[in-house]
Amino acid sequence: MLVLLPPCCAYPPLGNWYADPITNSAADNLQRRARQALQHGYAHGEDCFAARLQDIAASFWLGRSIEADYRSLAATSTDEHQHALIDLVFGQLLISRKLAGALHYLDSGFSRAANLLKPADYFRVLKRHELLRHLVLGRQPAAAQDLTSLLGEARIIARLGGITATSGRCRYPPDDTIG
Numbered sequence: 001m002l003v004l005l006p007p008c009c010a011y012p013p014l015g016n017w018y019a020d021p022i023t024n025s026a027a028d029n030l031q032r033r034a035r036q037a038l039q040h041g042y043a044h045g046e047d048c049f050a051a052r053l054q055d056i057a058a059s060f061w062l063g064r065s066i067e068a069d070y071r072s073l074a075a076t077s078t079d080e081h082q083h084a085l086i087d088l089v090f091g092q093l094l095i096s097r098k099l100a101g102a103l104h105y106l107d108s109g110f111s112r113a114a115n116l117l118k119p120a121d122y123f124r125v126l127k128r129h130e131l132l133r134h135l136v137l138g139r140q141p142a143a144a145q146d147l148t149s150l151l152g153e154a155r156i157i158a159r160l161g162g163i164t165a166t167s168g169r170c171r172y173p174p175d176d177t178i179g
Contacts, residue, residue: 014113015121019092021144031058084112097141
């Protein structure tokens with residue numbers, strides 16, 4: 001999860017994962033702290049990007065729609081690092097619930113971040129996104145999963161050679177548990 005940063009600090013790293021599920025109480029706490037940071041930052045004319053991003057993540061885990069907040073933050077972003085991070089975090093949040101559209105945002109964020117990532121982070125994110133492409137995404141949110149669980153499921157699907165999120169095709173019917 002995004003750690004609250006004072007407005008003067010560097011942005012969170014682009015290669016990290018920010019969408020591991022949190023409890024409602026943790027999301028309430030995160031949102032409260034993010035909104036306090038926003039009030040302080042706005043009062044002092046400081047950059048509130050990290051706090052706004054944290055507020056969006058907290059809202060997502062509280063079950064609220066975040067699309068309008070995402071669009072607002074994307075529209076007011078000031079540099080490529082911010083744009084990349086917004087898309088990466090939004091895509092991560094969506095894929096943590098296996099929601100359709102997640103790959104679009106992950107691809108967009110990775111494309112924007114490519115020249116900003118350190119080589120090790122570049123290949124780590126590239127491999128992560130390639131593996132996540134094997135997940136089946138849908139319109140209805142699935143139970144939230146952390147990155148380890150998502151990657152484990154994606155590895156199994158990839159080994160079975162059945163599904164890719166981009167093709168939407170499966171060698172076996174969804175109710176086939178034997179293969």
